[in-house]
Amino acid sequence: MLGKIAFFFLLALVVYALWKKAQAPKKLEKDASPAVKKMIKCPVCGVHFAEVDGTWGGNRMYCSAECAKKATEAKENSRDDDVQH
Numbered sequence: 140m141l142g143k144i145a146f147f148f149l150l151a152l153v154v155y156a157l158w159k160k161a162q163a164p165k166k167l168e169k170d171a172s173p174a175v176k177k178m179i180k181c182p183v184c185g186v187h188f189a190e191v192d193g194t195w196g197g198n199r200m201y202c203s204a205e206c207a208k209k210a211t212e213a214k215e216n217s218r219d220d221d222v223q224h
């Protein structure tokens with residue numbers, strides 16, 4: 140009789156340990172997801188976008204290839220101004 144109680148007690152302990160193990164990684168995933176989607180502000184149009192959706196132009200990141208192109212065009216225009224002066 141006592142052996143049966145001890146067996147069920149151990150079984151409950153093992154089930155609890157397994158349940159706790161199964162819960163832990165899920166909690167970590169939830170904590171990690173906001174850090175993965177880092178938001179960046181586009182220096183051209185000011186739109187906030189996820190880092191994974193961004194487009195690299197030069198050494199900066201833009202919301203789209205269009206904004207990256209606009210930024211490089213603006214740089215080229217300022218260079219022209221320097222030549223004229």
Ligand SMILES: [Zn+2]
Pocket residue numbers: 181182183184185186201202203206
């Ligand atoms: Zn933009």
